């Protein structure tokens with residue numbers, strides 16, 4: 001089975017969690033986009049929900065799908081956020097930000113009573129860190145901030161290269177918030193909480209892609225005999 005088929009299976013299961021009247025956080029990435037498209041089908045069939053998108057890309061996709069949207073300022077308490085992830089460990093700790101939307105994704109997840117992660121089985125790891133950790137930083141003082149981030153990483157017992165994320169044209173990728181992203185290829189993060197504490201202490205770091213204590217459940221689609229098999233973790 002292709003990753004896309006597995007992502008679609010996870011997204012389809014997540015759509016079934018949505019109830020009439022819910023205030024939803026809408027994640028970013030290819031898996032979340034499948035969820036948004038399927039949610040749009042239910043909305044067109046009469047479901048009443050309102051969504052807060054976690055990126056401009058998701059806002060456009062949700063509008064195209066006919067999903068009514070609001071903002072966190074107008075609707076600061078959300079019932080449920082559905083989002084993808086780049087990695088998930090057995091304690092529902094995540095690495096997110098492969099799509100560059102980690103800041104809004106984390107704000108929206110933190111404003112939600114529940115966050116259910118939708119992933120294909122390849123995203124499950126015993127220890128976070130195989131996927132490069134995205135760290136969102138302000139452009140001002142980039143070199144000084146990068147050196148301080150490197151020191152913070154070492155202080156948390158990690159090591160590995162740090163690179164400014166580039167777009168297709170070779171210039172720095174710019175987030176929806178106007179920031180840059182440093183991708184940290186750490187291989188293994190033995191103590192994600194310690195690393196998170198060290199990173200947020202660095203001036204210039206806006207946010208990082210470690211989502212700790214935010215996900216309340218996960219829907220994992222794995223391939224079994226050519227069919228998707230859904231495994232749920234936590235409350236999902």
Ligand SMILES: O=C(CO)[C@H](O)[C@H](O)COP(=O)(O)O
Nearest residue numbers: 029030031084097098099101
């Ligand atoms: O964190 C994210 C975007 O910032 C995505 O959820 C993450 O990158 C997973 O993406 P995909 O569903 O395309 O594999």
